[in-house]
Amino acid sequence: MKYLQAQRTVASLADDAPASTVLLATSFQSENLDLYLQARHALAGHRLTVQHLPFNTLAQQSYTAASLDEVWLMLPWDWLPETDWRTGLPAQPLDLADLEARLAAQEQRLRQRGMAILYLDAPMPPVMANQALQAQLAHRLREAAYRAGARLLDGEAFELPSYLNTGVAIAGRSADAVAKALYELRYPGPKVPRKVLVTDLDQVMWQGIIGEDGLEGIQYRPDGAGYPHFLYQQVLQRLKHGGTLIAAVSRNDADLARAPFEAGSMTLNDADLVAILGSYQPKSAQIRHLLEQLDLGLDAVVFVDDNPVELSEVSTALPEVQCLQFPESVAAFPDFLARLLAHFEQDTTSQEDRQRTELYRTRLKGMAPVNAEGADLTAFLSSLEMQLTWHDRSETQRDRALQLINKTNQFNLNGKRWTDDELDLVLGQGGRLYSASLADAHGAHGEIMACLIDVEGCIRAWVMSCRVLQRQVEAAFLHVLTEQPIASETLVFDRVNTERNRPLQDFLDTLALDHNRIKRDRLAQQTQAARALFTLRNATETSPT
Amino acid sequence: MEASLRDDIDAILSSIIKLDTAEGVHRSQCATWDSMAQVALVSALEGEFDLALSLDDAMQLNTLDDCVELVNRYL
Numbered sequence: 001m002k003y004l005q006a007q008r009t010v011a012s013l014a015d016d017a018p019a020s021t022v023l024l025a026t027s028f029q030s031e032n033l034d035l036y037l038q039a040r041h042a043l044a045g046h047r048l049t050v051q052h053l054p055f056n057t058l059a060q061q062s063y064t065a066a067s068l069d070e071v072w073l074m075l076p077w078d079w080l081p082e083t084d085w086r087t088g089l090p091a092q093p094l095d096l097a098d099l100e101a102r103l104a105a106q107e108q109r110l111r112q113r114g115m116a117i118l119y120l121d122a123p124m125p126p127v128m129a130n131q132a133l134q135a136q137l138a139h140r141l142r143e144a145a146y147r148a149g150a151r152l153l154d155g156e157a158f159e160l161p162s163y164l165n166t167g168v169a170i171a172g173r174s175a176d177a178v179a180k181a182l183y184e185l186r187y188p189g190p191k192v193p194r195k196v197l198v199t200d201l202d203q204v205m206w207q208g209i210i211g212e213d214g215l216e217g218i219q220y221r222p223d224g225a226g227y228p229h230f231l232y233q234q235v236l237q238r239l240k241h242g243g244t245l246i247a248a249v250s251r252n253d254a255d256l257a258r259a260p261f262e263a264g265s266m267t268l269n270d271a272d273l274v275a276i277l278g279s280y281q282p283k284s285a286q287i288r289h290l291l292e293q294l295d296l297g298l299d300a301v302v303f304v305d306d307n308p309v310e311l312s313e314v315s316t317a318l319p320e321v322q323c324l325q326f327p328e329s330v331a332a333f334p335d336f337l338a339r340l341l342a343h344f345e346q347d348t349t350s351q352e353d354r355q356r357t358e359l360y361r362t363r364l365k366g367m368a369p370v371n372a373e374g375a376d377l378t379a380f381l382s383s384l385e386m387q388l389t390w391h392d393r394s395e396t397q398r399d400r401a402l403q404l405i406n407k408t409n410q411f412n413l414n415g416k417r418w419t420d421d422e423l424d425l426v427l428g429q430g431g432r433l434y435s436a437s438l439a440d441a442h443g444a445h446g447e448i449m450a451c452l453i454d455v456e457g458c459i460r461a462w463v464m465s466c467r468v469l470q471r472q473v474e475a476a477f478l479h480v481l482t483e484q485p486i487a488s489e490t491l492v493f494d495r496v497n498t499e500r501n502r503p504l505q506d507f508l509d510t511l512a513l514d515h516n517r518i519k520r521d522r523l524a525q526q527t528q529a530a531r532a533l534f535t536l537r538n539a540t541e542t543s544p545t
Numbered sequence: 546m547e548a549s550l551r552d553d554i555d556a557i558l559s560s561i562i563k564l565d566t567a568e569g570v571h572r573s574q575c576a577t578w579d580s581m582a583q584v585a586l587v588s589a590l591e592g593e594f595d596l597a598l599s600l601d602d603a604m605q606l607n608t609l610d611d612c613v614e615l616v617n618r619y620l
Contacts, residue, residue: 002592002593003557003589003590003592003593004553004556004557004593006592007556007560029584031581031585032584032585032588032589032592036592159597161599161600162587162600165600166584168584168588171588171591171597172587172588172589172590172591172592172596173591173592173595173596173597175588175591175592176592
């Protein structure tokens with residue numbers, strides 16, 4: 001909508017049109033949005049008065065009681081004032097670890113306040129020590145916005161020259177687009193509903209991890225931890241009846257991903273979904289491939305996942321896709337459902353709508369998960385600032401490592417389960433039990449990998465939690481393993497291909513093993529690039545390397 | 546075409562400075578054409594004509610003629 005058209009739209013409102021007032025809360029001059037915001041409301045027959053905060057008082061506003069008629073338009077520096085172009089660069093590069101507590105507190109404060117937030121992902125000045133850290137900061141702020149319940153808008157609307165000189169952050173030619181997003185935020189319910197809901201499975205469709213907890217261990221019934229997932233499935237079923245295509249994309253073997261649907265005890269069954277894609281490829285690649293097969297545009301998609309890393313990966317690679325985070329707490333669930341349903345609102349449902357899933361299932365028959373590279377995760381992984389902590393569990397504290405070995409199916413060298421006595425025997429002969437913990441910008445993932453290697457240099461057990469697939473931790477771990485005091489110059493993988501360890505098989509196939517053997521120096525060479533993605537900390541040391 | 550463009554710009558400017566018309570008005574002699582109005586004018590012209598005006602150009606807008614000449618230059 002152009003300026004004069006907006007003026008005419010507002011002028012054409014009937015005198016008795018219902019009126020309301022909204023506080024447009026920004027830290028910058030945003031009066032140039034008023035007319036467009038009023039026009040968007042006028043199109044729906046509403047007269048709107050827009051109020052603004054006194055300049056530079058947004059931060060204080062977050063400590064006041066929330067008003068129902070309040071909408072926030074936030075920039076990165078509303079989270080971290082040090083990133084404001086107008087205040088200049090900090091004397092020293094910022095350290096994200098030092099900022100984490102502030103970010104978390106603000107996340108919580110805004111989430112509790114519960115107002116509508118639009119986060120404009122504007123470019124920031126170079127406040128970090130290097131580009132990877134700068135990307136990580138931007139990623140962390142997007143994540144914070146997601147956690148606070150914000151809708152994200154790309155940074156194109158931000159106008160740096162205007163912001164620096166006049167404090168107006170939104171360019172005139174983008175004002176209507178931003179006003180439209182604000183209106184949709186205030187009145188969820190896009191005129192053109194999304195057509196496809198792509199959902200994660202573990203911790204979203206059900207509570208638990210199917211690859212580790214098994215069919216009996218996941219929860220989806222209307223009691224306890226399963227309740228939100230039961231409700232979510234009911235919502236999806238309703239959407240499916242209304243003509244929305246439901247698809248699942250999960251980091252799992254395809255048959256594992258499908259099993260709970262085929263078991264017939266959940267609200268949703270196999271026939272309710274147009275596709276269930278179990279794959280270890282990036283989710284953005286899976287979604288792109290699915291939409292190509294459906295012959296639909298990416299702007300038709302809403303993607304739901306519990307993991308901010310996955311959400312960021314998809315929203316970075318596919319900005320057209322609307323990403324929503326499945327809430328961590330039940331308290332946030334009503335708002336999540338409202339925002340989800342707003343994307344699929346329809347007034348009526350036709351017979352064709354009801355049959356749409358069946359029609360598209362026919363089209364997708366035989367579709368396999370794409371094996372393409374998908375989004376290049378290297379830069380993304382660099383931005384995560386992953387830290388690997390190395391533990392030698394040969395002498396003490398081996399419970400978690402043993403538990404991992406005996407629980408993990410997908411990334412498991414051979415599927416063998418070990419008793420304490422069997423472990424004692426290998427260690428008593430000079431073998432070593434190593435494990436590793438992972439932490440990144442999103443927090444600690446705990447002890448996620450374990451490896452038992454005997455005195456001959458044969459790796460008897462090696463497992464990794466499927467929660468951290470796709471991060472190249474396995475390669476980095478092997479690199480560190482080659483640096484350990486192991487007598488043999490050749491490492492041997494006691495490999496058995498099982499029905500469940502496809503991720504492990506795929507990884508070992510990239511190492512060009514010779515009958516499951518490889519020289520240590522050659523393995524070190526092959527895993528060097530992955531190692532560079534991590535800061536390594538030895539659990540017995542205090543400073544990382 | 547030219548007349549239509551001028552009319553549109555007059556409609557924009559006059560609404561911002563709250564006059565019936567901006568014809569013959571000079572910024573230095575108009576109390577309602579203050580710095581805030583100047584910012585609003587630039588944003589409005591950008592929104593109407595899908596332009597990105599440079600700051601230097603934007604600050605030179607003192608009359609309706611200036612606005613028409615500038616928009617013509619950018620279009």
